[in-house]
Amino acid sequence: MRADPAEYEFVAPASLHAAVSLLAEQPKTWLPIAGGTDVMVQFAMGTLAARKLLSIWDLPELRGVEILPHEVAIGACCTYADLRKHEIIGREFPLVARAASWTGGIANQNRGTLGGNIVNASPAADSLPALLVYEAELILVSARGERRVAYRDFHTGYKKMGLAADELIRAVCLPQEFAGYVSYARKVGARDAQAIAKVCIAALGRIVNGAIEDVRIAVGSVAPTPIRLTETERILKGKRLDAAAVARARKMAASETRPIDDIRSTARYRAAVVSNLIGEFLERLTAGAP
Amino acid sequence: MTPNPVAKREISLIVNGEAKTVRAYPMERLLDVLRQDLGLTGTKEGCGEGECGACSVLMDGVLVDSCLIPVGQAHGASVVTIEGVAADKRFRALLEAFLVCGGAQCGICTPGMILASVHLLEKKPEPTMDEIREGLSGNLCRCTGYLQIFEAVAEGARRDVRIGSRI
Numbered sequence: 170m171r172a173d174p175a176e177y178e179f180v181a182p183a184s185l186h187a188a189v190s191l192l193a194e195q196p197k198t199w200l201p202i203a204g205g206t207d208v209m210v211q212f213a214m215g216t217l218a219a220r221k222l223l224s225i226w227d228l229p230e231l232r233g234v235e236i237l238p239h240e241v242a243i244g245a246c247c248t249y250a251d252l253r254k255h256e257i258i259g260r261e262f263p264l265v266a267r268a269a270s271w272t273g274g275i276a277n278q279n280r281g282t283l284g285g286n287i288v289n290a291s292p293a294a295d296s297l298p299a300l301l302v303y304e305a306e307l308i309l310v311s312a313r314g315e316r317r318v319a320y321r322d323f324h325t326g327y328k329k330m331g332l333a334a335d336e337l338i339r340a341v342c343l344p345q346e347f348a349g350y351v352s353y354a355r356k357v358g359a360r361d362a363q364a365i366a367k368v369c370i371a372a373l374g375r376i377v378n379g380a381i382e383d384v385r386i387a388v389g390s391v392a393p394t395p396i397r398l399t400e401t402e403r404i405l406k407g408k409r410l411d412a413a414a415v416a417r418a419r420k421m422a423a424s425e426t427r428p429i430d431d432i433r434s435t436a437r438y439r440a441a442v443v444s445n446l447i448g449e450f451l452e453r454l455t456a457g458a459p
Numbered sequence: 460m461t462p463n464p465v466a467k468r469e470i471s472l473i474v475n476g477e478a479k480t481v482r483a484y485p486m487e488r489l490l491d492v493l494r495q496d497l498g499l500t501g502t503k504e505g506c507g508e509g510e511c512g513a514c515s516v517l518m519d520g521v522l523v524d525s526c527l528i529p530v531g532q533a534h535g536a537s538v539v540t541i542e543g544v545a546a547d548k549r550f551r552a553l554l555e556a557f558l559v560c561g562g563a564q565c566g567i568c569t570p571g572m573i574l575a576s577v578h579l580l581e582k583k584p585e586p587t588m589d590e591i592r593e594g595l596s597g598n599l600c601r602c603t604g605y606l607q608i609f610e611a612v613a614e615g616a617r618r619d620v621r622i623g624s625r626i
Contacts, residue, residue: 205529
C-alpha cells in the first residue's frame with residue numbers, strides 16, 4: 170500500500186555543509202534523496218523504512234563535472250543525462266556514457282544520478298561495471314572531512330557498502346589513463362530502456378605488438394555485487410588472441426561468475442551469456458575497434 | 460508511528476506559465492498535487508513507479524515522471540503539463556499529427572507520449588526514427604503497438620518544419 174506523505178519529513182538544505190551537519194547530528198535518521206528514481210519507488214510501494222528524507226538534489230557542490238590534471242571528478246548528483254551529454258566523458262570514458270544511455274528511459278535519465286546508482290547498490294546497476302574497469306575512486310564527505318576510497322572495495326556484499334551513517338558520496342573520480350584502449354559494453358536484457366539487465370558488461374583492452382598488454386573486464390547481474398573478472402584478465406594478459414586463448418578466457422569468465430535464477434533470467438543462461446560476451450569483446454579487441 | 464505529524468507547507472511553483480502556491484506535504488508526489496490540488500487531470504497515473512511514463516511532465520524544461528518527484532523538490536520549479544502543451548500553439552502540428560496518424564487509442568499514455576515528444580523535438584527538431592524510438596522509450600502503450608505513435612512524432616516534426624511554427 171502506498172505510503173502516507175503526512176508521515177514523512179523532508180528537508181532540503183541549501184548547502185553540502187548543512188546536509189552533512191544534519192547527518193552528523195542525527196546519524197541513521199535521515200535518508201538522502203537525490204532524483205528519487207529508487208527512493209520514490211520504495212515510497213510508492215510502502216516499503217521505505219526511513220521516515221525522514223534529506224534532499225540533496227539541488228546541492229550545487231554535488232552536480233558538476235570537474236576536469237582535473239589527471240582525472241575527471243563527476244559530482245555524485247550528476248544525472249545520466251548529464252553524463253551522456255558531457256563531451257569529455259563521452260570521449261574519454263565512453264563506457265560510462267553508454268551505460269547512462271541505456272539506463273531507464275529519458276525521464277529516468279533526467280533524474281537518476283551516478284551517486285544514487287552506487288548507493289542503491291543493485292548488482293544489476295548499469296553504470297557500475299564501467300566504474301570498475303576505469304578504476305574509479307569515490308570521494309566520501311562528512312562533517313568529519315573527506316576520504317577517498319577505491320570503488321572496487323566499496324561494495325562488499327549484496328546491498329552492503331563502506332559508507333558510514335554520516336557520509337555522502339561527493340564525487341566519482343575517473344583517472345584519465347585509458348586513451349588508446351578498445352572499449353566494449355553491452356547490456357543483455359528484455360530491452361535496453363527500462364528493463365533491468367540479465368547481464369551487463371564493460372571491458373577495456375589494449376593490444377601491443379600482437380599481444381594483450383592490458384585488459385579489464387567487469388560484469389553486472391552475475392554476483393551479489395558487480396565484479397571484475399580478475400582471473401580471466403590474468404590469463405589473458407600478455408597472450409596472443411588465438412582460438413585456444415579465447416576459449417580458455419570464455420570458460421574462465423563463466424566460472425568466475427556466481428549468478429542466480431531469478432525473475433529476469435537463470436543462472437545457466439547468465440553464465441552462458443557472460444562467456445559469449447567475452448568472445449564478442451575479444452573479437453572487437455582483435456579487430457581494434459575503438 | 461509518527462508522534463508529531465509532519466506539517467503541510469507552502470510550495471510555490473510555476474505551472475503552465477502561471478505562478479501557483481499550494482499547501483502540501485513535501486513528500487506528496489508532484490503527480491498528486493497536479494491532479495488533486497491544481498485540477499490538472501490530463502497527467503495520468505499508470506504504474507506509479509517510473510516505468511510507464513503516463514505521468515510525464517516537463518520540470519524546468521526536462522522530461523520527468525511526476526510520480527517520482529516529491530513536491531518538496533518542485534518548490535520554485537517551472538512545470539509544464541499536457542494542458543500547457545495543448546494551449547501552446549507551437550505544438551499544434553504535433554497534436555494534429557497524433558490525430559491524423561492514429562497515435563492515440565485509449566488515451567491513457569497519450570499525454571505522456573506527447574510530453575516525451577515535446578522534450579525530444581525541442582532538442583532534435585528533425586529526429587531520426589531511432590531518435591524517436593529512444594526519446595519515447597520510457598513511455599509504454601498497450602494499444603497501438605507504438606508504430607502509429609512514432610509515425611505521429613515524425614509527421615509532427617515534418618509539419619512543424621514546413622509550417623515553421625516552433626521557436
